[in-house]
Amino acid sequence: MSKNGIKEVAKRANVSIATVSRVLNGSAVVSEETKQRVAAVIDELNYMPHAIGRALVTHKTNLLGVILPDVHSEFFSELIRGIDQAARERSYHIIVSSTHSNKKEIESMLNVMQGGHVDGLIIMSPHISAEGVLKRLSLLSNLVFVNSYTNGAKFVSVSIDNFNGAYQMVEHLIGHGYDRIAIIKGEESNFDARERFNGYLQALKKNRIHRIPELEIGGNFTEESGYEGMMKILKLKTKPSALFCANDSMALGALRAMHEKDIIVPGEIALAGFDDVPSARYVLPALTSVHVPIYEMGTIAVKHLLDGVKAMDGMKGIKKVLTTSIVIRESCGCSLKSDEEVSEMA
Amino acid sequence: MSKNGIKEVAKRANVSIATVSRVLNGSAVVSEETKQRVAAVIDELNYMPHAIGRALVTHKTNLLGVILPDVHSEFFSELIRGIDQAARERSYHIIVSSTHSNKKEIESMLNVMQGGHVDGLIIMSPHISAEGVLKRLSLLSNLVFVNSYTNGAKFVSVSIDNFNGAYQMVEHLIGHGYDRIAIIKGEESNFDARERFNGYLQALKKNRIHRIPELEIGGNFTEESGYEGMMKILKLKTKPSALFCANDSMALGALRAMHEKDIIVPGEIALAGFDDVPSARYVLPALTSVHVPIYEMGTIAVKHLLDGVKAMDGMKGIKKVLTTSIVIRESCGCSLKSDEEVSEMA
DNA sequence: AACGGCAATGTAAACGTTTACATCACCGTT
């Protein structure tokens, strides 16, 4: 129960605290003999340097702040995995906080994180633009945005190619011959959602298919909203031949609605989602979706934050966009295709 | 870009730093006039107290450490949600770290966390007993175990009732009339897995059903191991009439295997899992599973850690066990009586 | 013999706060 600190170690080893600090950090030459003696005492006392005291003088905490909205948990946890992995490789740890996309919460978080507790910050803020977040932020550096709308060019951001993911998927559907392709969108305020919708529109345009307003349904990325969106669609006089959902949760909801109404997927209506969540593999029919490299996004964000600090101290800004890839399963109708071809030939 | 700190504030407001500190914390009487003046300067400078400096003297960081294995991410993220929510209500933030169940990693984490960075620790360590973890741990207090094997009675722990969850589920299967009930287990070293297996055994015993060794398959809580386990089962001469998997991931894997081999679930083999992950709702047939209150487990752990500190300074120890409930869906065969037959798409 | 250089270690300031204690002015008692 005795006092335990660098002073105690110093006393017992008959050296000054400076020397103890030196052997602790290997920061200067210490004679082999003293080194041994100090190490022995450290071991004996089970002494651990006090991180706070150290941080006060070094201005380094080896902690990284991560601010996330709490939505879709599969995405969230995968991102954390990536961040944590990359962080620990550099012997950093992470402080996570979810903001529920509440602007005030974000500011409060930023404050906490400012107080010197973290050496850097990774922010994912799909609803609020980088500039909005940065209003009160003085530490323009040591900040990386993930999947957020960074309008000014002066930020570092890592995001996925929502636009092309959606574009390619819709083109794939068009390739199947579907001409009435519905979409269940995300919220207007959500950055990802907007981009994905744009990809959808562009694919239609490139293929000279006109937009049909009644096939553009609102949603909010929840399973529930997918279910409800589908129900709306099923009330239309002419139904679409395919449906693209702006994320997998909504696609799952839509699928549930179709099962209930005995719509055969993809026979009557083909379906595709976005995110490639684990569940996509297990539903029936397995869901065709756009794969996004979430884990990599996390590791890259950390890399930018910790490794690239020196490289970009100017106000250039870096914008890294990760490519997506479509993964074909059953729900888009690909397994039917060969049948059709066969029958056509016959 | 001028210096910015409590000193600067003090200077501009023509008071001592002590007074600034006092208005910051409301810790002592300050005249209304001074209070206003200081507040104005703080606002003008956009001053934020430096958390590290403060922590050094108060010995409080308002940070909570959370150590988790990285396995099954749905569980993981839900637990974090609960912890984070409860923490922020008490204006705490959390430091998360996953250990990959590596004993050395755990120790390293404990060290980091010891250094004064956190005010308390929540540990989930299904593979290593509390005493093992605590070897080098001096701060017996401010420590809560989640879903871990705390053999000594001197710890605070929160866990779920694995035994009874499994017991009830297997009894439910028996109630259906199934007599050959297979199990895909988790790893022997995993606490949850052991308890769930014990529940299975006990249910059989109570109902005078003999264990059949070839129906007790090893697994490791991954989807893959469920798939492989099922493949083993399907090679048996006499197949089981039902399968209980020690977690949902494995059940999902088993389901995939059965789909591939055109086994009808639950017609030919009924299926039940454990954890009630979100995906359980969306697979076909929807998976019957044991619901565990993960989120609540997180909030309760925090509650114990932060609210109950005074209550238990002795070495009594607290052991809170949260009850589980079985949620019946289609995979166990409950809907077979009147529901429409599973349409075949072969 | 005096000195410069070097290796090993000690001294003390600094980091940004909080807080026990001291100080001070003022006011009401006696």
Next chain:
DNA sequence: AACGGTGATGTAAACGTTTACATTGCCGTT
């Protein structure tokens, strides 16, 4: 008029480290 109490504020030590600078002793040169 002297005093004690009180409310407002200042002073300085403390928290546990790191590190620039100072000190010491020794050795090899000249």
